[in-house]
Amino acid sequence: MTTTPKISRAELAEQFRAFIDPDFVITDDETMKPYECDGMSMYCEMPMLVVLPETAEQVQRVMRICNEHHVPVVARGAGTGLSAGAMPHKEGVVLSLAKFNRILDIDPLARTARLQPGVRNLAISEEAAEFGLYYGPDPSSQIACTIGGNVAENSGGVHCLKYGLTVHNILSVEMITAEGERVTIGSDALDVCGMDLLALMTGSEGLLGIVTEVKVKLLPKPEVAQVVMAGFDSVQKAGDAVGGIISHGIIPGGLEMMDGHAIIAADDFAQAGYPREAKALLLCEVDGTEEEVHEHIAQAEALFRELGATSVKTSQSEEERALLWKGRKSAFPAVGRISPDYYCMDGTIPRRYLAHVLLEMEKMSEEFGLRVANVFHAGDGNLHPLILFDANVPGEFERTEAFGGRILNLCVEVGGCITGEHGVGVEKIRQMAVQFNDEELQQFHDVKAAFDPSGILNPGKGVPALRFCQEYRSLEHKQHEHETVEAAHG
Amino acid sequence: MADIADKLKEQILQARQSGRKLNIEGGGTKTFMGRAADTDADTLKMAEHTGIVEYHPVELVLTARAGTPLAEIEATLAEEGQCLHFEPPRFGDASTLGGTLACNLSGPARPWSGSVRDQVLGIRLLNGKGEHLRFGGQVMKNVAGYDTSRLQAGAMGTLGAITEISLKVMPKPAMSLTLVQDMALEDVIQYMNSRAKESKPITGAAWVDGKVYLRLAGAKSAVEATAEKWSGEVMEQGDDFWRQLQHMQHEFFAGEQPLWRFSVGSTATNPDLDGPWLIDWAGSQRWYRSEADIAQLETLAQRAGGQVSLFRGGDRTDEVMHHQPRALKEIQRRLKASFDPDGIFNPGRLYSWL
Numbered sequence A: 001m002t003t004t005p006k007i008s009r010a011e012l013a014e015q016f017r018a019f020i021d022p023d024f025v026i027t028d029d030e031t032m033k034p035y036e037c038d039g040m041s042m043y044c045e046m047p048m049l050v051v052l053p054e055t056a057e058q059v060q061r062v063m064r065i066c067n068e069h070h071v072p073v074v075a076r077g078a079g080t081g082l083s084a085g086a087m088p089h090k091e092g093v094v095l096s097l098a099k100f101n102r103i104l105d106i107d108p109l110a111r112t113a114r115l116q117p118g119v120r121n122l123a124i125s126e127e128a129a130e131f132g133l134y135y136g137p138d139p140s141s142q143i144a145c146t147i148g149g150n151v152a153e154n155s156g157g158v159h160c161l162k163y164g165l166t167v168h169n170i171l172s173v174e175m176i177t178a179e180g181e182r183v184t185i186g187s188d189a190l191d192v193c194g195m196d197l198l199a200l201m202t203g204s205e206g207l208l209g210i211v212t213e214v215k216v217k218l219l220p221k222p223e224v225a226q227v228v229m230a231g232f233d234s235v236q237k238a239g240d241a242v243g244g245i246i247s248h249g250i251i252p253g254g255l256e257m258m259d260g261h262a263i264i265a266a267d268d269f270a271q272a273g274y275p276r277e278a279k280a281l282l283l284c285e286v287d288g289t290e291e292e293v294h295e296h297i298a299q300a301e302a303l304f305r306e307l308g309a310t311s312v313k314t315s316q317s318e319e320e321r322a323l324l325w326k327g328r329k330s331a332f333p334a335v336g337r338i339s340p341d342y343y344c345m346d347g348t349i350p351r352r353y354l355a356h357v358l359l360e361m362e363k364m365s366e367e368f369g370l371r372v373a374n375v376f377h378a379g380d381g382n383l384h385p386l387i388l389f390d391a392n393v394p395g396e397f398e399r400t401e402a403f404g405g406r407i408l409n410l411c412v413e414v415g416g417c418i419t420g421e422h423g424v425g426v427e428k429i430r431q432m433a434v435q436f437n438d439e440e441l442q443q444f445h446d447v448k449a450a451f452d453p454s455g456i457l458n459p460g461k462g463v464p465a466l467r468f469c470q471e472y473r474s475l476e477h478k479q480h481e482h483e484t485v486e487a488a489h490g
Numbered sequence B: 001m002a003d004i005a006d007k008l009k010e011q012i013l014q015a016r017q018s019g020r021k022l023n024i025e026g027g028g029t030k031t032f033m034g035r036a037a038d039t040d041a042d043t044l045k046m047a048e049h050t051g052i053v054e055y056h057p058v059e060l061v062l063t064a065r066a067g068t069p070l071a072e073i074e075a076t077l078a079e080e081g082q083c084l085h086f087e088p089p090r091f092g093d094a095s096t097l098g099g100t101l102a103c104n105l106s107g108p109a110r111p112w113s114g115s116v117r118d119q120v121l122g123i124r125l126l127n128g129k130g131e132h133l134r135f136g137g138q139v140m141k142n143v144a145g146y147d148t149s150r151l152q153a154g155a156m157g158t159l160g161a162i163t164e165i166s167l168k169v170m171p172k173p174a175m176s177l178t179l180v181q182d183m184a185l186e187d188v189i190q191y192m193n194s195r196a197k198e199s200k201p202i203t204g205a206a207w208v209d210g211k212v213y214l215r216l217a218g219a220k221s222a223v224e225a226t227a228e229k230w231s232g233e234v235m236e237q238g239d240d241f242w243r244q245l246q247h248m249q250h251e252f253f254a255g256e257q258p259l260w261r262f263s264v265g266s267t268a269t270n271p272d273l274d275g276p277w278l279i280d281w282a283g284s285q286r287w288y289r290s291e292a293d294i295a296q297l298e299t300l301a302q303r304a305g306g307q308v309s310l311f312r313g314g315d316r317t318d319e320v321m322h323h324q325p326r327a328l329k330e331i332q333r334r335l336k337a338s339f340d341p342d343g344i345f346n347p348g349r350l351y352s353w354l
């Protein structure tokens, strides 16, 4: 565990300035201000210092100095994270990878790209396009978020059911350990000997090492992609239709669902031509060869009709397809327009509980007096309930957090988990105690210690200290009992 | 179908108390893998810990105890038109799910459909303290906590006894077809990779004995249209070839000569070595048969962007896995200690130093 650093801001800055351009060792509050939070702006903290190295050797030296003086280090990509994973530590350093923004190499025949960690997700596909290739995982934040952040969060996107998450699409990472060692994990091959450290690194939220280079796989761009949009008059029917498509043997490139609130908000925003009267909407993208898409689209259309869709429409051009996705991909900002603030949850559930979970959420929404809109990676059971609130109303954020916490508990109850792709960070750290018991959490702490014996990498994130867990669990328990009693009396 | 987790736990606790070591055994079919087992250790038998715990075809998820034979799992999936897309190799009926994950074994479809590690969603594991832990989940996406489930792939049981595994399963492709043609080893790497670069329903690319085999699988119309466009003859009984490859029953694998596995960059020039080669995974996995010295092969494997291991035969008292750089060795030692502080499980099975 970290002990309080024994080095002052000025001393640390001086040491860094010996090998890093002094302009990029930032100590004044005004310049540091933009680093105080990530995409989860309700959680803020000012760091002691921000540093922007530009070579792996510099990162190594930064780590050695911080390790020696027990100074916490928080890596930062684009700061689009949604769990406050990149929120600074007040006695620590923010290590921004913003200057590592070069695509080092694209090998079209091998279908790989070697990247610095600060390369934006979308830039990879843009650069690979001339070879007919693209990078699979496509988070909605892909214009801004970095590949280093994607590795740290194991990010997904709307195409993960078929093409996988970050962990399925990378070959190797170069990283700097807490002790300043530079190691390569993985290789140009599909596997290496021994335990799978690459998988362990992926999704480790900056707690195990600083990623300084990533080699990703690229995929051939499908010949054709088409989207079928189906409206339904109940979420139950839409949920069943998802199962229907999959049991039919079709694995869509993307399969997304929106509820009534999200449909209206997204359609207002993007004029995507969504069926506004529908209670649930499915967007089902089929991609592949011309013949395959033709065959599967016809099957999907027929299946949706059979399973009670009230409207079915298929994109007939690339423009139409882009427009249908635009509505979905801008669902967050769209919801942002109908409410001063929104809070995005990220629980995952077995799909068969979809209707149950949405119904329970409706009830909670009434109980907490807060609206909720749902967008959902239906294909892989990843919910994104957006709770609408107003941060300027005292107490409303606290209510929102409590509501969010209850949603996550519900996800765990039905066999799901508290985060599908946004990570634990600070935001979901309490819910870790719901999904895992003390022995499991201790195992996580022990894994962390294997990489970072003095605990300087992103401390306080990802895995809760055990002493807080007892407290949280008993609090939850009391609340639960209280509710049961209320229900019995009410 | 039996849940013997409590018994297994008891055995671990006893071993810990009495300072004994344990060799974890699945079906015992892969005893040839890894370094020779410690002969002084007791055996922790996973084979009785069996049964499919949960399977919902529409969820595309199956959960089974680690000792469940692969054959049973595949039969259950087949009834629903589904399969394990990573095409696990098996030897007879005893091969277990746990052993497959521990050895990270996947078949010819691996570059396209992912490996066993790619399909793992969650596990239960008995660690060296006898704690029965649950990681990951039964859902497609789960990023809560470190991915200690996939970490087990390739660990060969050195971190603990896997007791239960949840896996992503997939629908069986509607049809498949194999194209075969003559090709020299010098040309095949370029050829396979340029085929893999096309957006076509390819799920296998292998070369052996001067012939290249490509498998197309998926929607019927797409498979047939691609077969028309691409060169090569449609092979009668093509599926048999891939099955032999998957289960290593192809005659290339027969005999006692040491079997080396090169896991390398798909486009790397093939190492200049005498002896028979079998190229799979569109160039990423290359099998080589010969008496050879691991150090010499390591240099060649590294030049090809990857690693080499002595898969079967040869001297199994020395290292059989590619050597690890110092910093990674240290991390793996510490990781091992974090799961198995007394070093009970599979001593020396993966590396002499672990």
Ligand SMILES: Cc1cc2nc3c(=O)[nH]c(=O)nc-3n(C[C@@H](O)[C@@H](O)[C@H](O)COP(=O)(O)OP(=O)(O)OC[C@H]3O[C@@H](n4cnc5c(N)ncnc54)[C@H](O)[C@@H]3O)c2cc1C
Residues within 6 Å of the ligand: B023, B024, B025, B026, B027, B028, B029, B030, B031, B032, B033, B034, B046, B066, B067, B088, B089, B090, B091, B094, B095, B096, B097, B098, B099, B100, B102, B103, B105, B156, B157, B158, B160, B161, B162, B163, B246, B247, B248, B249, B253, B346, B349
């Ligand atoms: C002579 C011989 C020839 C073979 N030839 C072929 C072949 O030609 N083609 C082919 O595909 N396969 C071959 N096999 C390998 C084949 O057996 C595997 O494909 C099979 O899946 C192994 O699973 P298992 O359960 O038998 O593992 P085991 O052999 O029992 O174990 C393998 C490793 O996994 C570990 N392990 C097992 N279970 C667990 C668990 N639950 N938790 C943690 N660690 C565990 C063990 O400790 C060991 O390190 C051959 C095997 C033999 C013995």
Ligand SMILES: Cc1cc2nc3c(=O)[nH]c(=O)nc-3n(C[C@H](O)[C@H](O)[C@H](O)COP(=O)(O)OP(=O)(O)OC[C@H]3O[C@@H](n4cnc5c(N)ncnc54)[C@H](O)[C@@H]3O)c2cc1C
Residues within 6 Å of the ligand: A038, A039, A074, A075, A076, A077, A078, A079, A080, A081, A082, A084, A085, A086, A097, A117, A138, A139, A140, A141, A144, A145, A146, A147, A148, A149, A150, A151, A152, A153, A154, A155, A156, A157, A158, A205, A206, A207, A209, A210, A211, A212, A332, A421, A422, A458
């Ligand atoms: C509008 C919006 C939509 C989104 N949609 C999606 C989505 O569809 N799918 C999805 O998965 N996520 C989504 N996200 C979340 C977020 O974009 C991803 O988590 C993304 O991967 C974060 O990348 P970043 O570069 O912004 O990382 P940051 O926010 O800067 O950092 C995230 C975490 O990674 C660590 N980190 C960053 N770089 C490194 C490095 N080089 N080495 C080690 N650790 C590092 C940080 O310490 C932190 O813990 C969305 C976010 C927004 C705002």
